[in-house]
Amino acid sequence: MISSFVGVLFDGFAYGMLLFLLSVGLSVTLGMMNFVNLAHCSFAMLGGYVTVTLMDRLGWPFLATLPVAFLAAAGASAALERVLFRPLYRASDLDQCLLTIGVVFVSVAGAAYLYGTVQQPVQLPGYLRRAVTLGSFRFPVYRLFLIGAALAVTVVLVAALECTRFGARVRAAVDNQRMARGLGIDVDGVFAVTFALGSGLAGLGGALAIEMVGLDPSFAFAYLIYVIIVVSVGGLASIGGSFAAAALLGISDMAGKYYVPQLGAFLIYLVMVGLLMWRPAGLFGRR
Amino acid sequence: MATVSLEAVGGAHGYLRAQTRWRRSEIAFWLATLLPFLLFPAYLQLASQIAITALFAVSLDLILGYAGIVSLGHAAFFGLGAYTAGLFSKFGWGEPLSGLILASALAGVVGYAASFVIAHFRHLALIMITLGMGLLLQEAANSASELTGGVDGLQGVRMRPLFELFPFDLWGRTAYTYSLAALFLTFLVARRLTHSPFGLSLRGIRENAVRMPALGAPSRTRVRQVYTIAAAMAGMAGALLAQTTLTVSLEVLSFQRSADVLVILILGGAGRLYGGVLGAIIYMVARDQFSGINPQYWYFWIGLLLIAVVLFLPNGILAGLDRAAARFRRRSP
16 A cells, blocks of 8 residues: 555655656746647657667667657757747737647658658667665666656756756746846747757657657647646746646646546646636745 | 728717628628528538637637637537537427527536636636646546546437438538528627727726726626627537537537637737638638648648747738738838
């Protein structure tokens, strides 16, 4: 009983950290420019497919593909931001939604065309497939690695936002975009870099997700829902909020699937709608 | 829209009356909807599907195009109507007309309940709440598989002949007549609504929801009313689909269906009732013609089309046609 409880808690937390990596970029960019980017998970999917391709076709080791997944997603998002998204910053929510849904459709169809609709396999190196035994508990190394990676990203992100000049610009742009512009901060430039970084993190998350949740073209839609839940519950532009919301969501989703499997995803959607009604700006949101 | 001085058209009442007058192109359009009986008797099933989709799109247009409520979960009411009509006939009540009205009424009641939530939110929170409610209902239908059949779909739907006279045949003659009549009558209601002071106040709410109460139009009440009407219409469309195809699958509640109808409306032109109808015709005919290609690649083109419409054709095809016509008229005096 207690061991299954710890197992659910651990797996849920690892899953939550994955969701955190996938969603933290969207949380910051949404808070900064109010740009509703429903295509965020398409960049995550791109990262996943980059890793699969590098490992399968070119025989790269798993860990070496991760930075490439990050860079590929960041580069692709920077290009799309410049070409498609920038003209729409002042447009309505609806137009932004529609354009980015269009991008998701194209990316899903493109992935199906290039890779087919089957699940993509990923062969982890041996040292990540083991498990650490601690008393009566068994912790898979890969999930520990996932948690470690997410915690490292969180520390780097918080440090970068709080202690660097660039971070100060980002915070200023999130707090009051007009005032930041008035002070001579190039908000569009800051946004472009933040957008690329956030999508890069999603790409990294997508690459790390393959082992845990698989990868097929429906990824861009399936995880979009989860990412949006994390963002809307955690509040915009709040890294701590995203972290807490992702952990909460991961654990409750795992617990729901383990203890009341007949409910499926019903519980998660119910929690999301309820929380949004109670606090439309999110649990930790300020606005 | 051209600005008209109120005195020139005989005051506010004259303006509203001028708007409701039937134009020749409208009459021609509705006469043309009868053409499939003569020209494409083999495609009446498709024509019936188009009419149903058009009705669904018009219902979304009322809340999105007129009141400015962005919904990513409108399929919830469509599915609700479809399952209600399907379940009614499965458990012995096979009379189509009463089933249609009951399904529509039930969707309206649920829409009324949901509207209390909808009216309180705008922007991102609203989009996410509608999305969440749609997904919630789909999961619920999936879980209640004893009742709905789950992923296998609802089996054993049987329809009695319409008015006990016209059986639903294989060629879809009754199906198209039935769907077209439902579309036309509902369209009349929607047309009357949008040209009434009520419809004008909705447009005001779309532009500025905070200022409208100061003009004597309580925003939230109006939003609740139009949301209920739109839900009932969407439920009717769903019921029509269930009754004419004699099956209901989980797909009627899916996010894909909500997204599809949004695409259709945007393509045709939101904020104009004919936008939804035109979008439905183009979308369904194109999908039928390209049905040879894998549905997954079909969405590639839909995605590209969506991007192109947002970037280059704001307000859809109908507005683009209007602009082209205006330019043509200016050039040839």
